[in-house]
Amino acid sequence: MGEPSSEHLAVLLADASKGDEQAWRSLVELYLPRVLAVVRSQCHDHDLAEEITQSAFCTVVSKLPEYDEVGRFESWLMRIAMNRLRDEMRRRKRQAMPAEETTLIGLAGSQSQDTSHLPIDADLGNLGEAMERLSAADREILILRHVSGLSFKELSEALDAPVGTLLARHHRAIKKLKSLLVASENAEEGDE
Amino acid sequence: MSDEHTSGYEDNELPEDLKAFDAAVGKALRESVDRTANPELVDRVVAASLQDLPARTLPISRATVSRRWTSPQFRAAAALLFVTGLVLVAWFAMNSQNIEPVKSSPSVVVDFQNELGIASAEEVILVAILDGDGVWIEQELLDQPGATAAEPILRTRGTNVDDLADEINEILGATS
Numbered sequence: 001m002g003e004p005s006s007e008h009l010a011v012l013l014a015d016a017s018k019g020d021e022q023a024w025r026s027l028v029e030l031y032l033p034r035v036l037a038v039v040r041s042q043c044h045d046h047d048l049a050e051e052i053t054q055s056a057f058c059t060v061v062s063k064l065p066e067y068d069e070v071g072r073f074e075s076w077l078m079r080i081a082m083n084r085l086r087d088e089m090r091r092r093k094r095q096a097m098p099a100e101e102t103t104l105i106g107l108a109g110s111q112s113q114d115t116s117h118l119p120i121d122a123d124l125g126n127l128g129e130a131m132e133r134l135s136a137a138d139r140e141i142l143i144l145r146h147v148s149g150l151s152f153k154e155l156s157e158a159l160d161a162p163v164g165t166l167l168a169r170h171h172r173a174i175k176k177l178k179s180l181l182v183a184s185e186n187a188e189e190g191d192e
Numbered sequence: 193m194s195d196e197h198t199s200g201y202e203d204n205e206l207p208e209d210l211k212a213f214d215a216a217v218g219k220a221l222r223e224s225v226d227r228t229a230n231p232e233l234v235d236r237v238v239a240a241s242l243q244d245l246p247a248r249t250l251p252i253s254r255a256t257v258s259r260r261w262t263s264p265q266f267r268a269a270a271a272l273l274f275v276t277g278l279v280l281v282a283w284f285a286m287n288s289q290n291i292e293p294v295k296s297s298p299s300v301v302v303d304f305q306n307e308l309g310i311a312s313a314e315e316v317i318l319v320a321i322l323d324g325d326g327v328w329i330e331q332e333l334l335d336q337p338g339a340t341a342a343e344p345i346l347r348t349r350g351t352n353v354d355d356l357a358d359e360i361n362e363i364l365g366a367t368s
Contacts, residue, residue, distance in 0.1 A: 016245070017246055019243060019245050019246055021245065024238065024241070025238050028234055028237050032229065033225050033226050033228055034222065034225050035298055036233070037225040041273050050233060053237065054236065054237045058237075059242045060241075061241040061245055061246075065246050078274060085215070143225075145218070145220055146218030146221045147221055148223050155292050170206075171206060171210075172211055174206065174217065
C-alpha cells in the first residue's frame with residue numbers, strides 16, 4: 001500500500017472521526033506495518049510489539065476528534081507508539097536487573113545481533129544483505145529514523161536519548177551501510 | 193511522505209555525499225516495511241479499536257428509531273386509545289352519581305335528629321323507608337308529630353305484595 005496523499009489522508013481522518021469504520025480500517029492498514037516495524041526494532045519481542053501497536057491504535061482512535069494536524073498524523077501516531085513502548089520498557093526494566101544504559105537504544109544495542117525481528121524482505125537485494133551485516137544498533141537507528149518518520153528531536157524525546165547520540169549513531173550506520181554496499185558491488189564487478 | 197520526512201531532517205547531520213544515499217535507503221526501507229503487512233493483525237487491531245471509534249459513543253440518533261412507532265397509523269391508534277380512555281373516565285364519573293347511596297349508618301340518622309330537635313314528617317318517612325329492619329328508628333322518633341305519616345310504612349314492614357293483595361283489591365274495588 002503506497003503513501004496516501006495529503007488530501008486522501010485528510011478525508012480518511014475526517015471520515016474516521018465521524019465513525020466511518022472503513023475509513024478507520026484504511027488508516028490501520030496504511031500505518032500498522034510501519035508502527036509495528038519501529039516497535040519491533042526496539043523491543044525485540046514480536047508479541048509485545050503487536051500488543052503495543054494495538055494499544056497505540058486504540059489510543060489514536062479515541063483521540064481522533066481532537067487531532068487536527070493532517071500533515072503530521074504519522075508522526076503523531078509514532079510518538080504515541082514510542083511513548084507506549086517506552087513506558088512498557090521502563091516498567092520491565094524496573095522489574096528486571098538494572099542495565100548499564102537506560103535508553104531504549106542502549107538496551108537494543110546490548111542485545112544479540114538477531115535480525116529476525118527486522119522487517120526487511122528479500123526484495124531489498126544487496127541493500128537487505130548489507131543491512132543484515134550491520135550491527136543491531138546500526139540497523140535499529142536506520143529503521144527508527146526512516147520508518148517512523150520522526151525527526152531526531154522527536155526521537156530524542158521518545159527514546160530519552162540525547163539528540164547528539166542519535167545523530168552520531170545514524171551517521172555511523174549510514175556510512176557503514178554505504179561502505180558495505182560499495183564493497184559488495186566491487187566484489188560483484190570483480191567476479192564478472 | 194518523502195517531503196515531510198526530509199523536512200524534519202537536521203541539515204548539518206550528514207555530509208552531502210551521504211544525504212542522497214540516506215534518502216534512498218529510507219525510501220527502500222519504508223517500501224519494504226509496507227510489503228510486510230499482516231492482514232490478521234490488521235483485523236485484530238481494527239476489532240479492538242472499533243469500540244472507541246468516536247461515533248459509537250454518541251446517543252442513539254433519530255435514524256435508529258423504528259419507523260413503526262412514528263407511522264400515521266400508530267399515531268391514529270394512540271389518539272383513539274387516548275380518547276377512549278377519556279370517554280371511559282367520563283362515563284364512570286357520570287354513572288357514579290346514579291349508584292344507590294350507601295345507607296347511612298344509624299348513628300348519622302340519630303345525630304341528625306338530635307341536631308334538628310324536631311324531625312319533619314318527611315324525614316320520619318324517609319327513615320322508616322330506609323330502616324327496613326326496624327333497627328334505626330327509635331321511639332323518640334316515633335313520638336314526633338310527623339311519625340303518624342310513617343305508620344303505613346311501619347305496618348307494612350316485613351310484609352310483601354302478596355300479603356297486601358286483599359287490601360289493595362279492597363282499595364281498587366272501592367275506587368272503581
